[in-house]
Amino acid sequence: MNSAATWADPRLAAQVLRERRDGLSEIALRVEALDDPRRLLWLEQRINALAGVRRVSVDRAARRMRVVWDTRRTTLPTLLENFAAAGCQARPLRLDEVEDVRAAEMHDALKRMLVAGMCAMQVMSYALVIYLGVVDFVDFSTRNLFRWLGLLTTLPLVFYSARTFFRGAADELRGRRLGINLPVALAVSLVFAASVINTLRGSGEVYFDSVSMFVFLLLVGRYVELRTRHRGDARGDALLDATPLLAQRRRADGELETVPAMTLASGDCVHIDDGGTVPADGVLESASVEVDEALLSGESRPQRRQRGERLVAGSVLLTGPAQLRVEHGGADTSVARLGALATRARQARTRIAGSDREVTRFVRRVLVLTVLTALGWLLIDPSRAFDAAIAVLVVACPCAFALTVPVTLTRALGRLARRHVLVTDGSALLALAGVDRTLFDKTGTLSTPSLDDAAVEPLRGDSREQVLAWASALAGTSSHPLARALSAAGRQRIAAPAAQDVRVQLAAGIEGRVGDRALRLGRARYALGEAHYDPRLASAALVLADQHGALARFGFHERPREDAAATLAHLRSDGIDACMASGDSADRVAALAARLGIDDWHARQLPADKLALLRSLQANGHRVLAVGDGSNDAPLLAAADVSAALASGTDLAQAQADLLLLDGRLQGLLHARTIALQMQQVIAQSRRWALGYNLFAVPFAAFGLVSPWLAAIGMSLSSL
Structure with a gap:
């Protein structure tokens, strides 16, 4: 199936080739025969001998080979033909720029944290020598030596590890907003500058240990947050990569041809081998098969599909082969749309995490309090003004406020993804905890x-x-x-x-x-x-x-969905009553309502009627969760306080929904609400702790009872 000539299609090549800044191209290949070292050496030599090839690197454990070369001198089909001529099948792997950016981000954060950690440990050892009085019995020049060593050791920490805070502060100033980076950058700059001046003067206090510990502990917190966030993104990326790059299309003469999967169109007939991945949404035209739809629906058991039933792109064929009549291909497949929704979820989460108004208000108050502290001590004892102001600035850093929502939200989204609930708007998850009424569509939903x-x-x-x-x-x-x-x-x-x-x-x-x-x-x-x-x-x-x-x-x-009655009963036990609105006749709506225990139901409802019903509930003070799956539910889903749709629903319904139930089970609503309540509780506890800590620590710092290095430790511990 992996015909080399097929890769001449520039649209297909664009999915696997990475264009480098030096004009060369890079590709990752899955290579089968990498067990024999002699054969591997011979294969490397053969590929290196091709015109334009600059580098070949091999990962034997992952059976991957990475090639950097000039595509103007050796085309991609020619490269693949050379692998085939060597008796070794090479399959190009999908270009994953997001994963590369993520890996680079993690690598950069880890390096900055490690550099800061090593510098902090070394600087603390110098500081302890001074604090413990070990050098009191030696001359003044030896004491100054430790100060200079502290200065030199802190330089890479400030100008490399802490650079991320300076960049963030510059962005905040350009955007005319106050965020977490500004007080951090200000504290680091002032403390470091004062320490350098006192080192050059040979008198006064130095705070290299405070700066080092401050930056290191902050970077540890950011690294942990980054790891948590990246884990939560894994499912969306898996959806984007679920479909194969190539497909076998049956021509009019009955012969098979290998084509890019993205070019499949409605009406095409596709052949899928046993164990292959379904390349497009379509209808099964051959005998019954078993498929694995775990990635899409979360159902771990194989699903049997009969002739005439639909297969979805990204499913794995467990028994085959099979013939598929394509209905939707490329970006129109179910898995592609879900991947796009996952991307939207990441973007929504980023907006929420970066728009916490509490941080702005808190930073403004801290800066004002810092200035007032400095002015107060200038009137009382000018020699203590700087230390007290810096202690206030450091001890009251708003990390505990700023990190609570993004970290908690990221973990909540990851937990829901494992339960096959995709959240496309993080703010809706925050609102879900306050819902007191549900409004359900009937057909296809309940x-x-x-x-x-x-x-x-x-x-x-x-x-x-x-x-x-x-x-x-x-x-x-x-x-x-x-x-x-x-x-x-x-x-x-x-x-x-x-x-x-x-x-x-x-x-x-x-x-x-x-x-x-x-x-x-x-x-x-x-x-x-x-x-x-x-x-x-x-x-x-x-x-x-x-x-x-x-x-x-x-x-x-x-018939009611298997979990509909249990879901509604659980919601009622939480004090959340259900309302059902349907365009169906009154007798059918009443019959289903009786089976599910719904007292409030409405029949013959047009989209405008459903929307009016929602507005009425909201006008009476209710916060409403709307659940539907049809295009006629889209206005309802868009206007609700929180909305959910099933993965089997229409594109329009999915586009308007805040939550997507990937496995088609209504119990996902219960999981989402439980996690939303837990998230609300964690956020409230964290904010109470942060408020209590600041009410306790800031006055001590303002009255000069907390030194800057102790303030740095206290601030860092408050963020954990």
Whole structure:
């Protein structure tokens, strides 16, 4: 499948080639035969001998080889052909710039922390010699020597390790905002400058130990936060990398050709080998198979899919081979959309973590208090003014306030990702703890429909198979739960024709051409129009019609989701009542409400009606969690205090939702609320601790009872 010629496509090559600043290209390859050292040496020599190759590096443990070369002299297909000629299959690995940036960020943070740690330990040893009076019995020049050693040892810490704080402070000043970096940079600069001046003068106090410990402990905290945040990003990146780069497409003559997976289009027929990864969303056209959908749904057990059922990109075929008819490829696949939502979640989290107004207010107060402390001591004892002001600035550093929300939120998002709940807006998770009412859609959210064979009723003499074929063709273009159920039932029984010129009317139905017929499928009033409307069909779940009137009516079995009753009962026990709004008929809505114990239900609800119901609840002081899965739920989800959608929902619903239930289980709402409450508790405890610490420590520092080095230790401990 790994045809070298396929890699001549520049769109495919762009996914694996990294363009370097020196004009060369770099690629990572998965190479199979790296066990034999002699063969490996021969392979390296062969690749190094190619025109334009500058460097070849091998990671035998990971079976990876990295090649840096000039693509103008040796093309990517030529490079791969040389591997094949050597009897060694080489598979290019997807370019992962995010992971590289992340690794570089972690490496840089680790280096800065280690340099600061080594400097801090060394400077503390010099300081202890002075503090303990070890050099009291030697001459003055020896005492000064330790000061100079402290100065020299602190230089790399200040100008390398602490540079991240200076850059952050400069950004904050340019943005005209007060953040955590400004007081840190100010404290480091002032303390270091005063220590240098006193070292040059040969008199006065030096605080190299305070600066070193201050910077080191802050960098430790930032490194821990960085590691936590990067772990939380892993799932979103896994979604982005889930699909293969290549696919085997069947040509019109029946032969297979290897093509970039991103070029697959609707209608293409794809062959998937046993153990292969599904390259696109589509319909299974071969015999039943078992697939692993753990990455997408969290379901660890293999899932059996029958002919006519949908396979999603990123699934792994456990039994095969299989033939797939593509419906969505490239960026339109389910996994690509989920990856985009994961990226959106990271961006939202960054905005929240960087916009804490408490930090700005706290920093402003600390700076004012520092100035007042200095002025007060200048009037009382000028010799103690600097020490007291620096102690206030250091001891009251707002790290405890600034780090609480981002660190806690990052950990919460990671825990929810492991429970298959994707949070696309971190602020919504903070708001979820305060929710006191839920508003659910019915079909596809609280219930799952399936076609009732006995309720497929032709109305104009056509066969059941014929009307099912027409309806299935239209239904296959929609992601509405009823349409999906109808389409799946039709594909299992017949070969549905293709629909042309399809248009979807939100909350009404679908129209299009199937063969030479113009058809409509949906609610009776929409499908029939005013000219042919028949009130006797008003209770039908779906009606199929043409320009002459109704062709068929369809009924569905509807059963509650397995965990719907338990989820609603748990929410009620927490004091959160549920409300259900549906566009379905009153008898169906009432029946499901009775089974689930919902007292407040509303039938025949259009999108505007659902939105009005939400506004009414909010006007009465309720904070509402809305849950839906259809495009007609999008206005509701966008306006709710917190919103959730199922991964099986429409793109529009997912785009408006704050939480995405990847495994399709409503219990994810309970997990999210539990974690939101825990997060709220941790944030409240951390802020109470920070407030108590500052109320205790700042007065001591202002009255000159805390030295700068002790203030640095106290501040650092308060941030843990």
